[in-house]
Amino acid sequence: MPHVAPTQTQHHYPYDLSVVLPVYNEVDNIGLVHDELADVLGGLDLRYEIIYVDDGSRDGTTARIIELCEAHPDVVRGVLLRRNFGQTAAIQAGIDHANGAVIALMDADLQNDPHDIPLMLDQMDTEGYDLVSGWRKNRQDKALSRKLPSHIANGLIARVTGVHLHDYGCTLKTYRREVLDHVRLYGEMHRFIPVLANAAGARIVERVVNHRARIHGKSKYGLWRTIKVVLDLMTVKFLTSYNTRPMYIFGGAGFILSMFSGLSVLVMLLSGIFAGDILWNSPWPIFAGIFAALAGQSILMGLMMEMLMRTYYESQGKGPYAIRQVINAHKHVATPVVETMIDAAG
Numbered sequence: 001m002p003h004v005a006p007t008q009t010q011h012h013y014p015y016d017l018s019v020v021l022p023v024y025n026e027v028d029n030i031g032l033v034h035d036e037l038a039d040v041l042g043g044l045d046l047r048y049e050i051i052y053v054d055d056g057s058r059d060g061t062t063a064r065i066i067e068l069c070e071a072h073p074d075v076v077r078g079v080l081l082r083r084n085f086g087q088t089a090a091i092q093a094g095i096d097h098a099n100g101a102v103i104a105l106m107d108a109d110l111q112n113d114p115h116d117i118p119l120m121l122d123q124m125d126t127e128g129y130d131l132v133s134g135w136r137k138n139r140q141d142k143a144l145s146r147k148l149p150s151h152i153a154n155g156l157i158a159r160v161t162g163v164h165l166h167d168y169g170c171t172l173k174t175y176r177r178e179v180l181d182h183v184r185l186y187g188e189m190h191r192f193i194p195v196l197a198n199a200a201g202a203r204i205v206e207r208v209v210n211h212r213a214r215i216h217g218k219s220k221y222g223l224w225r226t227i228k229v230v231l232d233l234m235t236v237k238f239l240t241s242y243n244t245r246p247m248y249i250f251g252g253a254g255f256i257l258s259m260f261s262g263l264s265v266l267v268m269l270l271s272g273i274f275a276g277d278i279l280w281n282s283p284w285p286i287f288a289g290i291f292a293a294l295a296g297q298s299i300l301m302g303l304m305m306e307m308l309m310r311t312y313y314e315s316q317g318k319g320p321y322a323i324r325q326v327i328n329a330h331k332h333v334a335t336p337v338v339e340t341m342i343d344a345a346g
């Protein structure tokens with residue numbers, strides 16, 4: 001029986017572990033998923049809860065989830081959404097109802113293997129990680145429509161964000177609660193939690209996990225998701241890299257554009273001086289005008305973003321930094337992310 005050491009922040013939370021599963025039309029899987037998961041968790045020495053988020057299923061999954069809640073009222077929770085909001089929204093709903101010090105996310109289609117969870121928890125505890133990210137090294141999905149686009153997307157994400165993981169898309173990951181507390185998920189963004197967490201200073205590690213082919217039900221995704229992921233990547237890159245200084249990008253672009261405008265004017269002037277033709281009937285005056293207008297726009301946009309960014313942080317009580325630990329000091333200012341508060345005297 002594997003023993004999992006208590007997590008650092010255990011005393012704050014009623015559970016050591018919350019397992020959150022988004023569920024959409026998995027009627028033939030949900031019972032089997034539950035049996036396997038409960039079997040694994042029951043063998044661990046920890047307080048846990050399982051949260052099924054029904055994402056507007058229409059195949060009878062909802063009734064199965066209600067049955068599970070009734071059969072195991074002390075460990076199973078159901079969050080039933082009004083309609084299908086998508087996997088990321090379902091995950092966020094589950095996180096919002098979780099009370100564990102550690103949250104594990106996994107799919108409810110039997111493709112993830114719950115036996116990986118204790119190994120991941122162990123790694124968090126013994127090595128002090130805040131996030132263990134599953135890597136489906138031996139992924140059992142269609143090669144051309146799923147694995148290839150995902151491989152390309154993963155490479156791109158790693159390059160753009162500088163967070164080097166092989167498999168952002170793997171739902172099976174374990175998170176210290178604090179990592180998720182200040183992350184709000186939109187679009188397809190659950191796969192970018194490691195990037196957002198990294199920006200907040202979390203310690204992240206990757207771990208190879210088991211992956212199985214889907215037997216019951218159908219995958220809900222195709223190629224379109226990869227495109228959404230790439231669009232979300234731009235948002236995440238902006239949020240993590242330029243969030244606190246949008247004026248540097250927009251103002252920078254404005255600066256370059258006004259140089260282009262100036263250059264166009266220079267071409268006209270030189271031509272006027274040396275060739276006696278100021279080029280009114282050429283594209284140069286148009287270039288000068290367009291670049292000047294775009295430069296003005298960019299700078300105004302940068303100023304607007306600066307204001308938005310302040311609202312963004314202040315409305316959430318966030319700040320432009322994240323604290324790992326505070327020693328012998330008490331809160332004087334709003335601290336956005338405090339992982340552990342240690343009073344060395346106490």
Ligand code: UDP
Nearest residue numbers: 022023024055086087090107108109219220
């Ligand atoms: N899912 C969901 N809402 C959706 C689509 C999917 O909650 O709109 C759930 C689904 O039931 C499964 C997980 O998200 O538990 C992953 O979905 P799927 O297996 O279709 O994705 P794939 O493994 O093919 O990437």
Ligand code: MG
Nearest residue numbers: 107109111214
């Ligand atoms: Mg799946």
